[in-house]
Amino acid sequence: MDEDTDKALATHEQELRRGTVVFASLVACRRPQYGYSLLTTLTEAGVPTEANTLYPLLRRLEKQGLLTAVWNTEQARPRKYYTLTDSGAEVAAALHSHWLELDSSITQLWKDGTP
Amino acid sequence: MSALTEIYVDNVTRHLPEDARPDIAAEITATIDDMVDARLGEGTDPTPDRTAAIEREVLEELGDPAVLSREYSNSPQHFIGPNSYPLFVWALRWVLPLVGLLAVLTNVVTTIALSPEAQIGEIIGKTAGNTVIALLTAFAAITIIIGLGDRGMDGGAAEAMRKRQSGTWTVDDLDRRDSHGKQIRAEAGLGLVFIVAFAMAPFIPTSLFYVGHLNGGETFINPDLGFGWLLGYWGFLALLAAVEIVKFTTASARPIVVLIGGIADVAMAVFLTVALLTQPVLHPELTNTPNADVQQIITVIAVWAIVIWDQVSTWRTYRREHHS
Structure with a gap:
């Protein structure tokens, strides 16, 4: 790939990843997660995310009522745990359905277009 | 928390709403500490130099605190956004010609009325100068009003343009004029x-x-x-x-x-x-x-x-x- 193609790929990958991170965070927060644990969970799951993107995103999802956050001060280091709310769970389930449909559609498109 | 982390966190939170600062500061601090600990590894006794080097590495990975602060604030980083832009263009297209016409007429009439022996050059000069000022003022006023509306109403300045947004547009909205x-x-x-x-x-x-x-x-x-x-x-x-x-x-x-x-x-x-x-x-x-x-x-x-x-x-x- 030449330099221009690389740039175009990077831009499109970023666009693709932007929505994916939201979905992946909701899915991961079905179990309580604090910031750093979520960061490592996503990275290990193959959805590497930058910390400076993830933390503001968690806060936005909390404001939207999709996540609930509770400070746990029982440990040596206080941590803010995020968990999916009921509406967050509905959104995550709906996104999951869309994701599967998209996956199926793209797979079919790919097959149809393959010579 | 080291002095360096404290400064970094302060840089992130200083422009955020006051009530959100302690919460965000505590979360970033905990994250930085977690990231530093993870890199230092367990079972070793890190030297202060190594800890400081890793801390710097973590902070640099988190990036420019101003950028992180903007992400947290989630406020628009533009003056007139895509929602208000159609309204902005519409206002310029209709208001500026009207202002220009009114300025020309007003200046011609007042110059002739106030100077009975007005020369055409004087009329053109005064009219052109004042019209340019009127147009620039109108442009600035439109820009500021719509820009502030874009902020104050979370992009809602374009409320009037809602019918133009996708989803509510129908073929009846087509401009059928020849x-x-x-x-x-x-x-x-x-x-x-x-x-x-x-x-x-x-x-x-x-x-x-x-x-x-x-x-x-x-x-x-x-x-x-x-x-x-x-x-x-x-x-x-x-x-x-x-x-x-x-x-x-x-x-x-x-x-x-x-x-x-x-x-x-x-x-x-x-x-x-x-x-x-x-x-x-x-x-x-x-x-x-x-x-x-x-x-x-x-x-x-x-x-x-x-x-x-x-x-x-x-x-x-x-x-x-x-x-x-």
């Missing part, structure tokens, strides 16, 4: 303005153009010119005005109207040529020079240049309408 018709109407309107100006030409005093000293502020036209010539001149202008009025009201350039307009144009040019070459049409004191004949010939050439340009322009309009 753009060719609009252009013909605009050209006809402009043509009428010129015809009125030409009709007034015999009455315009030379003092209006800084040459009043040449003939004592009389008109540009020879006062001894037979009234029949003036009647003929106005008659042709009336015919041309009628053609433009038909074009304006019907918003079309029908062949018969174009033909009448073209013939009237050429006939008027012939009339003016005869008038200019058989007698002194311009004021004798303006043409009282050895080159008076040359001036008359130049005027005739100018008349025909205008007529040819007008014929070509009319023909192009006609072709455009009948080929679309």
